[in-house]
Amino acid sequence: MQLICLNDSPNRSTCTGLIATQSESTKLTTLLAPHIILATGGSGQLFPRTSNPSGATADGQAMAWRAGCSLSNLEFIQFHPTGLSTEHVDNNAQCPLISEALRGEGAWLRLPNGQRFMPTYDERAELAPRDIVARAIYQEMQLHQLDHMLLDIRHRGPDFIEELFPNVLRLCRKAGIDPVNEAIPVAPLAHYACGGIVTNIHGQTDLPGLYAIGECAYTGLHGANRLASNSLLEAIVMAKAASNAILNEHKRKHSSSPKTELSQQPVKFTSTDFIPSSTLIDDLSNYDKLRQTLQQVMWHGAGIIRTKERMQASYEQIKAMRFDFQKTGIPKVLTAEWLELRNLLDMAILTLDAALKRPESCGAHYVEDLSESVERAAT
Template sequence: MSIRLSTDVLIIGSGAAGLTAALSLPATTNVLVMCKGRLGTGSTAWAQGGVAGVLDEVDSVEQHVADTLKAGAGLCDPAAVRYTIERSTSAIHWMIEQGVPFTRVDGSEVKYHLTREGGHSQRRVIHAADATGLAISETLIKKVRQAPNIHILENHVAIDLITTEKLGHDSSQTNRVVGAYVLDSQTEQTVTIGARSTILTSGGASKVYLYTSNPDGATGDGIAMAWRAGCRVVNMEFNQFHPTCLFHPKAKSFLISEAVRGEGGLLKLPNGERFAHKFDDRGELAPRDIVARAIDHEMKRLGVDNLYLDISHKSPDFIKSHFPTIYKRCLEYGFDMTREPLPIVPAAHYTCGGVRINEHGQTDLEGLYAAGECTYTGLHGANRLASNSLLECIVYAQAAAKHIAETEPEQFDAQQLPLWDDSKVSDSDEKVVISHNWDEIRRFMWDYVGIVRTDKRLQRAKRRIHLLKQEITEYYSNFRITADLLELRNLVVVAELIIESALSRKESRGLHFTRNYPELREHPEITVLLPKRD
């Protein structure tokens, strides 16, 4: 059974970008926000560190721009960097106006506490203790639920975007997105949603790797759907691995914030020796790609499963007040960070590439916008500067909302959209195929397309991904869809995009390090993949 809905603006994803876009649209606009689980279960709520912006008189746009360009290793778009950072102060003030409870300086009612993270030359990261993303998520969710023009579809998974080209409209006309097919994961009912404008805010793709700091839903859905619809995808080889996730069999994806190193945490070998300074003069405060490779190198050199992060030399009161969430969670796993080092291991954390958008959040297709981690704006380049990601979410979500509000709406009749047709498929009697393929993709991506790469490893991954893609496509064509199948279908597309992008970069730069090409190219270019048109 399938039903049909219609809205002015469809937002696919409910993290910081999606909720900001919804709240930034005019109150007269009918908005539908859909999410894969419940509101608040995406990656935003997991973000610990904070939001980077120019908030202190000793700081400046020029300094923040310079730090971002340096971290981006020569591949940032300078215009996009300046565009984003010039809007950082207003973006943060907007969040404050929404009621986000950022941490204040002791005893102050007006001054906010700013921390410094790796790659930053100043303290410019505003935060809500060590659970900034959760504070932002909860605040914006409350505002969204109060807005009469915003409607929520929880537990709904997007299947694919609906385009005029797919509908067989005149090929001489501009291809346009007019909505999406969606699956209710609880009732397994399909929904056809017509929309004048659609915004992808679906997050990144770090779940393509075996070890990740991301929640289960980070399967690159928006990137895969936009690619299938005909959008360009850029810089997918740059996958940021967070250096310090807690190493414990039951601590699934628990991140130890960059701010711990920013406040004096030290990286140590099993014998207690420090090592970060051997790889970069900035030591523990070097950008994440350098720190992650340093940890990976030492783990492989010593043949150990993990290394350590130690902030126990700070006072217990300091640690408990600055990192209350991390402190409590570590205690649950038997680690007291006020007394002992924490065992850590790198894990896939952030997707720096994605769907190409401009300063208005527009993609290559009319009617389709995007914001947040699923996009490529040019801000991050070959590496993301810590805490620039939430800033990017807010700035580009507001830009997309503004452009939609100022653009004459395209007239369309949602009743003319065909309903989802599953009359030629059957129920699967071998769903084990999904779990096996899911596991295989994540394991070989970790082994062959991880922190350190080689051409041989990438070619192995390419051969395997082609076989898996054929298997998954055949399965998708013959059996009724489920949420797990849709995520697997998107995961294999994203994995292939990462592999193809990595193979095309014949140098080591930022987050992409290959033993075959350890040097930098003199004139680097972004990696742009173009969809093959049928």
């Protein structure tokens, strides 16, 4: 999708609709409306492991940014410590979460040799906040060159597990793991984007006529590190606030003017964001490969533990990838894969830029300086 904006004064534009592709079709259609609400979700697909669905490709954020909207707090990405880690879910797919309630009920995090490691990171051990637990798991994975740790609740007994965690049992057994008899393989994953399109308390963006709610928006509610489930409340409250604002504006504008009907018509796609070129790069025909490369670069530079050097290196790599992508111009046949990759590349460069501008650790943005990494490697 792409937003349609009209200049109603020299220094002011208004969102009047969008250009959309129809499902299972390459046909493009304009949808004109006095109000547009973006509720497109997060940006979890920037990373190789995420709890987000495959369509969480920052489409709303990227569209709004290209239309001139402000984005904020993009560096604050929350990583969940315990995503299920098996061959069934590790191939750039949506990874199921293993509830933190297991740790609340006494589950332990272990190395493959059975040793617990959380007490060495925090006096609260497995009950430490999720960002601390996620970093600890990640560090142990790096230290031992492993792709997961083990979450063990077997000591609580079969009856206890069956009664309190039937959904976890069902999820794990579907993947061939029985938590009653074996520890659960887990690894951290990208979970929630605290930043997004800047809105006011009514969901209104910088661009008149355009609203944003849910994970694609930045209301300021989540600060630098979201509290669990607050996002659900925010989505409900902001959806109501946005709908009320739209209804009130509609009544005010149309009390003395003709009613504006929704228009729909075919459109030819054009964009000033791309440089037409007859030179094609072979790798750009393989969008899935490029997407996986982008995800690995983002995990390296904007993952759980960040350093200035890795963030800068990833920024330069994404910048080069984005330039090559833009240089090829618009394909003759627009596909969801191409559109999503375009949005991911835009969001990746914006996220890394935001992270580089905040050199200190804050909330979900954890920056390790050189002395910390040397000290950790020595212990």
